[in-house]
Amino acid sequence: ASAESYNANHFFAERHSMVRGPYVEFAKKVAEETNGEIDFTVFSAGSLLPPASSLQGVRDGVAQVTYHAGTYTPSELPIDNLIGNMAFYNTDPLVMAFASTEFGLTNAEQQAEWKANGVVYGGGYSTSEYFMQCNTPIRTLEDMQGKRLRMAGGAWSRFAEFAGAVPVSIPSSEMYTGLDAGSLDCAVAAADALDSFSLKDVVTDMNTLAIGNYYAGFEWGYNVPFWQSITPENRRVLFNEMAYYLGEHRIAFDKDVEEAVQSAKDGGMTVVDPDETLTNALAEFVVADEATLISTAKERGVADPEAILTAFKAIIDKWDGLLADVDTTDVDALAALARSEIYDKIDETTYGVN
Amino acid sequence: MDRAFRKLTHGLMLVGGLGIILMMLNITLDVILKVFWNAPIQGTVEISSYYYMVAIVMLPMAMVEYDDEQISVDLLFNHFPSWLKRTCLMITFVATAVMLSVMTWRTGLDAVRAFKVGEVVMGSREIIVWPARCMLPLGFGLAAVAAVLRAVMLLRGRPVTKLHDLDSAA
Amino acid sequence: MSMLTIGWIGVASLFGLLALRMSIGIALMIVSFIGISVMLNTTAAFGIVSALPFSFIGDWSLTAIPMFLLMGFIAANTGLTTGAFDLLKLLLARVPGGLASASVGACGLFAAASGSSIATTAAMSRIAVPEMLRAKYHPSLATGVVAASGTLGSLIPPSILMVLYGIFTEQSIGQLFIAGVIPGIISALIYMGMITVRCTLNPDLAPRSTDAFDASKFLRLLWSVWPFPVLIMGVLGGIFGGFFTPTEAGGVGATLAIIIALLRRSLTWEAMRDAIRQTVVATSSIFFLSIGAIMFTRFMGLSGVPRALTDAMLSVSDNKIVIILMVAGLFVILGMVIDSIGLMLLTLPVLLPVLEGADINLIWFGIITIKLLEIGLVTPPVGLNLYVLHSALSGKVKLGDIISGTTWFIAMDMLTLILLIAFPALSLFLPSLMAN
Numbered sequence: 003a004s005a006e007s008y009n010a011n012h013f014f015a016e017r018h019s020m021v022r023g024p025y026v027e028f029a030k031k032v033a034e035e036t037n038g039e040i041d042f043t044v045f046s047a048g049s050l051l052p053p054a055s056s057l058q059g060v061r062d063g064v065a066q067v068t069y070h071a072g073t074y075t076p077s078e079l080p081i082d083n084l085i086g087n088m089a090f091y092n093t094d095p096l097v098m099a100f101a102s103t104e105f106g107l108t109n110a111e112q113q114a115e116w117k118a119n120g121v122v123y124g125g126g127y128s129t130s131e132y133f134m135q136c137n138t139p140i141r142t143l144e145d146m147q148g149k150r151l152r153m154a155g156g157a158w159s160r161f162a163e164f165a166g167a168v169p170v171s172i173p174s175s176e177m178y179t180g181l182d183a184g185s186l187d188c189a190v191a192a193a194d195a196l197d198s199f200s201l202k203d204v205v206t207d208m209n210t211l212a213i214g215n216y217y218a219g220f221e222w223g224y225n226v227p228f229w230q231s232i233t234p235e236n237r238r239v240l241f242n243e244m245a246y247y248l249g250e251h252r253i254a255f256d257k258d259v260e261e262a263v264q265s266a267k268d269g270g271m272t273v274v275d276p277d278e279t280l281t282n283a284l285a286e287f288v289v290a291d292e293a294t295l296i297s298t299a300k301e302r303g304v305a306d307p308e309a310i311l312t313a314f315k316a317i318i319d320k321w322d323g324l325l326a327d328v329d330t331t332d333v334d335a336l337a338a339l340a341r342s343e344i345y346d347k348i349d350e351t352t353y354g355v356n
Numbered sequence: 357m358d359r360a361f362r363k364l365t366h367g368l369m370l371v372g373g374l375g376i377i378l379m380m381l382n383i384t385l386d387v388i389l390k391v392f393w394n395a396p397i398q399g400t401v402e403i404s405s406y407y408y409m410v411a412i413v414m415l416p417m418a419m420v421e422y423d424d425e426q427i428s429v430d431l432l433f434n435h436f437p438s439w440l441k442r443t444c445l446m447i448t449f450v451a452t453a454v455m456l457s458v459m460t461w462r463t464g465l466d467a468v469r470a471f472k473v474g475e476v477v478m479g480s481r482e483i484i485v486w487p488a489r490c491m492l493p494l495g496f497g498l499a500a501v502a503a504v505l506r507a508v509m510l511l512r513g514r515p516v517t518k519l520h521d522l523d524s525a526a
Numbered sequence: 527m528s529m530l531t532i533g534w535i536g537v538a539s540l541f542g543l544l545a546l547r548m549s550i551g552i553a554l555m556i557v558s559f560i561g562i563s564v565m566l567n568t569t570a571a572f573g574i575v576s577a578l579p580f581s582f583i584g585d586w587s588l589t590a591i592p593m594f595l596l597m598g599f600i601a602a603n604t605g606l607t608t609g610a611f612d613l614l615k616l617l618l619a620r621v622p623g624g625l626a627s628a629s630v631g632a633c634g635l636f637a638a639a640s641g642s643s644i645a646t647t648a649a650m651s652r653i654a655v656p657e658m659l660r661a662k663y664h665p666s667l668a669t670g671v672v673a674a675s676g677t678l679g680s681l682i683p684p685s686i687l688m689v690l691y692g693i694f695t696e697q698s699i700g701q702l703f704i705a706g707v708i709p710g711i712i713s714a715l716i717y718m719g720m721i722t723v724r725c726t727l728n729p730d731l732a733p734r735s736t737d738a739f740d741a742s743k744f745l746r747l748l749w750s751v752w753p754f755p756v757l758i759m760g761v762l763g764g765i766f767g768g769f770f771t772p773t774e775a776g777g778v779g780a781t782l783a784i785i786i787a788l789l790r791r792s793l794t795w796e797a798m799r800d801a802i803r804q805t806v807v808a809t810s811s812i813f814f815l816s817i818g819a820i821m822f823t824r825f826m827g828l829s830g831v832p833r834a835l836t837d838a839m840l841s842v843s844d845n846k847i848v849i850i851l852m853v854a855g856l857f858v859i860l861g862m863v864i865d866s867i868g869l870m871l872l873t874l875p876v877l878l879p880v881l882e883g884a885d886i887n888l889i890w891f892g893i894i895t896i897k898l899l900e901i902g903l904v905t906p907p908v909g910l911n912l913y914v915l916h917s918a919l920s921g922k923v924k925l926g927d928i929i930s931g932t933t934w935f936i937a938m939d940m941l942t943l944i945l946l947i948a949f950p951a952l953s954l955f956l957p958s959l960m961a962n
């Protein structure tokens with residue numbers, strides 16, 4: 003076999019903000035910083051591994067580093083799914099990206115879960131807020147009754163039912179046709195879909211009710227033999243670069259969303275804020291759904307879900323505070339914070355090795 | 357042996373056929389309920405993708421292999437002399453059996469892993485999928501057996517290819 | 527040995543294995559498995575084996591494939607086309623090569639009831655070819671016309687190839703469906719024009735019919751065409767009326783075909799059983815090949831062969847038309863040896879970045895791709911339509927005659943392609959109406 007050919011896998015398209023910086027630029031920088039010792043070839047848009055198989059693929063060494071959407075593997079990653087489905091407690095994507103990263107790197111139970119699945123957790127991510135992008139005005143809870151919403155599954159689908167809507171599970175590629183033809187009333191997704199899936203042609207109304215964001219799984223998960231084969235110095239390079247792109251992808255993602263929303267608005271899309279009935283419904287749901295999260299996690303063999311949720315909430319609250327005091331448009335400031343608060347505290351000589 | 361195997365593969369093909377009809381009815385009913393009563397059958401997408409489809413693709417695979425229905429290119433082959441044809445067929449059967457055994461083994465390991473973790477997928481409902489995973493080693497495995505049986509048939513001098521090939525060979 | 531070298535050796539070995547008459551699926555799997563083992567390691571190769579098949583089969587959008595196949599086979603086995611063919615035959619009786627033109631028209635109509643070119647070809651070969659042979663049409667014309675017109679099955683919606691293309695390029699399948707309508711009609715008209723001209727210049731090809739036009743027969747037959755508007759409205763109308771998605775349209779279309787057959791009292795137990803068996807066998811073999819193709823796609827991706835090809839192409843020019851012409855050349859050449867689904871799955875991951883870079887509309891390109899893949903269906907050595915026709919006629923017409931019969935039609939396809947490339951509106955006009 004040819005030596006040192008490393009593959010990086012992401013199932014989003016190469017132009018997406020979660021691939022552009024955190025994979026394409028990341029790979030270049032890592033190659034420079036490690037003097038070519040670690041040179042990833044980036045495979046995007048599922049050209050190496052299908053979305054549902056990225057966890058399996060990185061474990062088997064098809065890829066040395068991969069993105070993985072945790073909800074594809076609820077049985078393998080019950081703890082990750084427990085916290086990934088807690089998407090409504092704090093809906094600030096920046097907070098959730100940093101909090102889920104710290105949790106994934108430091109929580110003992112979560113670490114055991116990564117290990118059991120043959121992956122070294124590198125760092126997390128978060129999409130921008132999920133909004134309802136509709137072909138009909140949705141202003142109040144009343145408007146949602148009987149509407150067909152394309153949902154990301156799990157907690158999102160439960161919320162739709164809680165609010166009296168009908169959750170529809172279809173692939174993202176069918177959102178456009180569904181909205182265009184009217185078999186779908188709303189697509190619930192990050193608003194860059196207005197551009198990346200051309201939804202702006204068929205969406206007339208967007209409601210800014212923040213229906214959680216998606217951060218389950220990881221942005222960087224490493225193959226174990228690969229991680230153990232590289233030098234501690236090179237692991238530190240990876241830590242530093244992940245710390246940088248953790249903030250970078252958030253800023254780029256939000257910028258893409260802003261541009262997509264602006265261009266949709268120019269095309270005549272109406273943006274409305276949720277009224278009280280909607281925000282109240284969401285708040286009620288969040289409280290009610292915690293019991294479902296806990297019982298699901300117990301069914302899947304998580305010993306003490308309550309303790310895990312408490313620990314995660316504490317980390318979220320901590321980051322809610324920390325991020326309030328920094329310029330959230332400054333990548334370097336965010337990177338410095340990620341290093342000092344998270345990555346610098348991890349020992350590159352032992353992490354993922356023992 | 358031959359007749360028993362044929363019966364088995366034919367039976368599995370029929371189960372696949374049943375999958376086709378059930379999927380058609382399920383999707384149509386789901387559409388009707390959605391259009392007229394706004395009440396989709398939750399789980400239609402997951403059941404169709406993971407159960408009906410896997411059954412339709414995997415269960416008939418042995419019969420497709422046994423009856424020489426896999427897509428192949430026989431333009432050059434048809435001009436080969438008889439001994440070369442038999443050699444090519446033998447190489448093909450052995451290679452097919454080996455490759456399908458690898459597929460059987462790996463997808464079998466996957467099925468065991470999926471069973472152990474109680475694999476589910478999340479759509480709007482949570483659907484158990486590990487039983488569907490078991491259809492892969494079953495389909496690949498029986499198709500491997502079919503390739504071996506065809507090799508035996510070839511050694512015994514019995515026809516192993518579709519009729520029209522023999523016509524054009526003559 | 528570099529990855530790229532291993533990739534090229536893999537491509538060469540693939541052709542070697544195919545020459546042994548190994549099934550395309552197995553050949554792709556073996557080459558990919560060994561290739562990835564050599565390039566990376568066996569763990570990675572095993573990883574690909576276990577990761578790909580289940581997630582590929584378990585893709586909801588692909589459920590449309592068996593459903594549209596079933597729809598086509600039910601339509602074929604219950605004689606849905608017979609009435610339409612008889613009507614067109616009567617209308618075109620006095621036109622030179624009228625039976626052949628009627629076959630083109632009937633194929634076009636049948637295409638609206640079938641998602642697959644193979645099903646269309648298989649159905650029409652049993653109805654139209656024997657009739658043309660009886661009327662002393664030259665065997666190469668009689669078979670060539672059906673082999674070529676069968677390819678309308680994928681250009682006129684519904685279309686399994688469009689479903690796959692839409693999934694791989696993230697384009698709207700509904701938009702692709704509607705975009706294929708005008709190019710499909712143009713293809714059929716150009717075929718008919720060519721047949722008429724050739725048969726006028728060379729009456730030996732197709733002896734003129736002496737049947738007189740019978741008005742009462744015409745009216746009776748006119749009624750027998752009703753299933754087609756019903757199916758077209760049911761499937762396309764349902765998609766664009768917002769009642770269901772293109773994926774769901776497969777299931778609805780199959781149910782509709784059964785209901786129509788029931789109403790026409792042509793649904794026998796045997797017809798149903800055969801349709802199911804044919805659907806099962808076709809689905810299983812298409813997916814078997816596709817599993818091999820997606821493994822091969824990964825192998826190619828890892829080897830860098832597609833990237834090398836892309837670089838070579840882009841270094842020639844980054845002009846839209848030049849790129850499309852290069853891609854067309856590539857498809858025609860590869861289409862000779864690789865089956866349509868395999869070819870599409872093999873090349874799209876490579877070509878997409880190039881197309882996006884050159885800002886080429888992917889719906890427009892999709893129609894061009896389908897047309898090119900369809901040409902591949904009738905070019906030897908790997909031309910499935912040729913073999914379907916050959917086996918449907920139980921070898922009564924020599925493969926060589928079928929192949930020579932298609933050459934004129936391939937020439938006409940080239941003409942259609944030039945039109946489609948020169949006038950994007952032919953593909954994009956109908957979708958643009960839908961978007962507003």
Ligand code: NA
Pocket residue numbers: 636637638639640641642678679680681682683684685
């Ligand atoms: Na069609």
Ligand code: NA
Pocket residue numbers: 861862863864901902903904905906907908909910
């Ligand atoms: Na061909």
